[in-house]
Amino acid sequence: MKFKYDEFNNNEFESHKLTYNLIDPNTKVLDLGCATGYLAKELLKKGCKTWGVDGDTNAAKKAEKYCSSVIVSNLDECTSFPFPKKSFDYVILLDVIEHLVNPENTLLIIKSYLKENGKIIVSTPNIAHxxxxxxxxxxxxxxxxxxxxxxxxxxxxxxxxx
Structure with missing residues (x-):
């Protein structure tokens, strides 16, 4: 099976669709590991605004089409993001956290960008697939x-x- 990280997976049991269903309409989302912005594209249909971060320059350029802003950054090396603190309803890391050297540090950093009652959504690949x-x-x-x-x-x- 070939994994695709450049298009939205609409299968109701996959992390993309499950995450999409968890996000309320008209909210602000920070997508860490946004790839080509495929989830941001779908979230636009719900009136959401998405800001993205990705380590791949080419993917980030594609994501700019659907995101309010995209920065290219290695999540392990980032101590802060150029976004206002407490400004996002959701921060998502889909199939990203397992690649980080220090995921605990990244989670502590991103927590400061959540609004009160904001949510962090994390998925990891299913090795039992x-x-x-x-x-x-x-x-x-x-x-x-x-x-x-x-x-x-x-x-x-x-x-x-x-």
Whole structure:
């Protein structure tokens, strides 16, 4: 199964659709790991305004079409964002947090951008998904450029980083 991080997945059991359903209309959203802005595009239909952050310059350029503002930043290196504090109803990290070196620090930083009663929505990939199970059953464990088994999680990279 090929994972797509450049288009909205409308399957009712996938994190994109579940997150979309959790977000109230006419709210402000900070999307950390916004990719090409595919979720922001859908949220526009609900009257939401989305601000995005992504580490990929090319993806961020595409996201500008749907987001109020997009900044290119490595979430692990960011100690603050150029957004007003307490200004977002939602901060979302979809399939992002597992790639962070210090997720606790990132969560502490983003908390300050939430309005009172704001919500943080986090999803992580499902390692028990049938496609992953099938691959492992066949004895395959291939790193890819995106997804749960992306190259940021390789033991070789971990050894280099340490």
């Amino acid at each position: 049938a496609s992953i199970r099938w691959m492992l059953f066949r004895g395959l464990f291939e790193y890819t450029s995106t997804g749960i088994m992306d190259k940021t999680l390789s033991s070789k990279k971990l050894a280099i980083d340490c």
